[in-house]
Amino acid sequence: MEPVTMLLAMSYRAMGDRFHERLAQVGLEPLRPAHGYVFRFLAEKRATAQDLATHLGVTKQAAAKIVNELVEWRYVLREPHPTDKRAQYVTLTTKGRDYLRFADGMWADLEGEMAEIIGPERLDALKNDLKRYLDHTGVHHLRPVW
Amino acid sequence: MEPVTMLLAMSYRAMGDRFHERLAQVGLEPLRPAHGYVFRFLAEKRATAQDLATHLGVTKQAAAKIVNELVEWRYVLREPHPTDKRAQYVTLTTKGRDYLRFADGMWADLEGEMAEIIGPERLDALKNDLKRYLDHTGVHHLRPVW
DNA sequence: TCCTTGTAGACAACTTGGTTGACCATATCG
DNA sequence: CGATATGGTCAACCAAGTTGTCTACAAGGA
Numbered sequence: 001m002e003p004v005t006m007l008l009a010m011s012y013r014a015m016g017d018r019f020h021e022r023l024a025q026v027g028l029e030p031l032r033p034a035h036g037y038v039f040r041f042l043a044e045k046r047a048t049a050q051d052l053a054t055h056l057g058v059t060k061q062a063a064a065k066i067v068n069e070l071v072e073w074r075y076v077l078r079e080p081h082p083t084d085k086r087a088q089y090v091t092l093t094t095k096g097r098d099y100l101r102f103a104d105g106m107w108a109d110l111e112g113e114m115a116e117i118i119g120p121e122r123l124d125a126l127k128n129d130l131k132r133y134l135d136h137t138g139v140h141h142l143r144p145v146w
Numbered sequence: 147m148e149p150v151t152m153l154l155a156m157s158y159r160a161m162g163d164r165f166h167e168r169l170a171q172v173g174l175e176p177l178r179p180a181h182g183y184v185f186r187f188l189a190e191k192r193a194t195a196q197d198l199a200t201h202l203g204v205t206k207q208a209a210a211k212i213v214n215e216l217v218e219w220r221y222v223l224r225e226p227h228p229t230d231k232r233a234q235y236v237t238l239t240t241k242g243r244d245y246l247r248f249a250d251g252m253w254a255d256l257e258g259e260m261a262e263i264i265g266p267e268r269l270d271a272l273k274n275d276l277k278r279y280l281d282h283t284g285v286h287h288l289r290p291v292w
Numbered sequence: 293t294c295c296t297t298g299t300a301g302a303c304a305a306c307t308t309g310g311t312t313g314a315c316c317a318t319a320t321c322g
Numbered sequence: 323c324g325a326t327a328t329g330g331t332c333a334a335c336c337a338a339g340t341t342g343t344c345t346a347c348a349a350g351g352a
Binding site for chain 2: 001002003004005007008009010011012013014015016017018019107108110111114117118122123125126127129130131132133134136137139
């Protein structure tokens with residue numbers, strides 16, 4: 001029997017691949033997981049590039065690159081920081097918020113698909129088991145660089 | 147509730163991190179997942195660099211780099227192909243086989259740890275559910291580049 | 293046999309997504 | 323006010339892959 005590690009990795013990959021397949025079908029830019037992480041972060045609070053860097057667990061330079069891409073693609077825009085003239089806030093555009101809704105819907109679809117296959121009650125049990133494992137091992141935040 | 151995708155990714159990462167922690171403790175070279183894949187492949191059959199490339203799902207050049215590292219670190223060695231003067235077989239050294247045993251033991255330990263946390267019967271169910279999902283989505287082989 | 297076509301492996305240049313280091317302008321604290 | 327810390331940018335580097343090219347050998351006809 002295959003080790004759990006493999007099964008976890010493969011399942012994650014399977015879902016991720018299906019996600020990106022559909023992304024490509026819709027003709028969207030090739031967004032990476034890190035971008036999704038940025039969107040979700042920005043949806044909750046205003047943040048500077050440095051805030052994003054901290055949240056993503058990368059250097060500010062790496063975060064700046066990501067922000068640059070997203071600005072070019074019109075998913076986010078920079079606006080002046082009200083009190084700190086060095087800093088700039090990064091905020092979601094309408095396109096950015098639309099993408100986030102779209103992505104959330106798709107993840108939900110994929111999870112629903114899984115529920116159909118293994119049964120909703122098994123899915124629930126599975127999620128609970130994984131959460132208990134994570135709780136025990138003390139992993140609560142995950143860098144989006146996988 | 148967090149989406150399954152996140153939970154799968156985080157659980158995989160948690161196990162992987164624990165694995166590499168222990169690797170580092172033992173003072174071994176910083177082997178990546180791809181290396182483990184190579185070992186497991188070589189343990190079963192003799193293979194050329196090209197065979198490995200196909201198995202790993204990367205170009206032969208990328209496979210050649212990996213083989214070079216492993217040769218430097220004395221985990222594998224090259225020997226002439228008996229019938230094809232172009233090709234070379236890559237075979238595990240004793241050090242390579244030792245590593246493989248060590249790694250297998252550690253993965254088993256980590257799985258045992260998970261069994262303790264969520265219960266052996268839940269672990270079993272979880273693995274079965276994931277397998278059913280993978281079966282359904284048609285993912286049977288996974289490239290080690292995650 | 294020879295000749296064409298295919299393939300294993302090496303070498304080099306490029307790409308991607310990160311890193312470190314240096315710097316400027318502005319903030320902040322004693 | 324002055325020393326020190328911090329946000330953002332620029333530039334150089336690195337790691338792990340890619341594509342493209344080349345050589346030597348293999349293999350299957352004509």
